[in-house]
Amino acid sequence: MTAGRSWQGNWKARLYARVRERGFDSLTAFAESRPAVPLDQLAEELGKDDIVGIQVMSGLLAEAERRRQVTRFVRDVLVRQLAESIPDGWPVKMDRESRFAVAAALGCWYADTPETHKERVEQAGDALFANPPPAGWRPLGPDDELLRTLLPDEEA
Structure with a gap:
């Protein structure tokens, strides 16, 4: 995998599409279903070749800010x-x-x-x-x- 591929296109849309494909309405819900799993492993579950841990973390932080958590x-x-x-x-x-x-x-x-x-x-x-x-x-x-x-x- 090339790290640059993860940033190609609309990675946020891709990230959330993968979360929805797995039956979750938010990235937080997906992450909470996998407690204590490192962010890089969560990213790999969502897209081994085109999602990275920092993207998962960024999405989780954005959701936490919206929820004031x-x-x-x-x-x-x-x-x-x-x-x-x-x-x-x-x-x-x-x-x-x-x-x-x-x-x-x-x-x-x-x-x-x-x-x-x-x-x-x-x-x-x-x-x-x-x-x-x-x-x-x-x-x-x-x-x-x-x-x-x-x-x-x-x-x-």
Whole structure:
């Protein structure tokens, strides 16, 4: 696959057509049916050769903004990042390799976060390192109790 092919034509129309073909009325509904699945894998399900993860993320953010649920979207992106970087859950021991995997997930999460939420995400990431969750913790969705404590909803 060439990355450029994903951006050819009206990729948003193509993305939403694929979502509807699968019986969903929104990209969010499609993503919620696959909790903790990394964005690149969602993109591959929708179009292995012509949809990429950043397009899925962009669509999910746009829908979250319309629904005034950006904080929930931000938590969801973390869940998907953690599932990709530490699929077996939070490390038992924070050695060099596991620290790198966690830091990579948190760094990608921060990079993918809208500016409006960057400060809160940085604080949440710091809190996860300062007070690590139990070994094996693996949030299965954006409504995970710990995640809601770290990043409570503030949209009205």
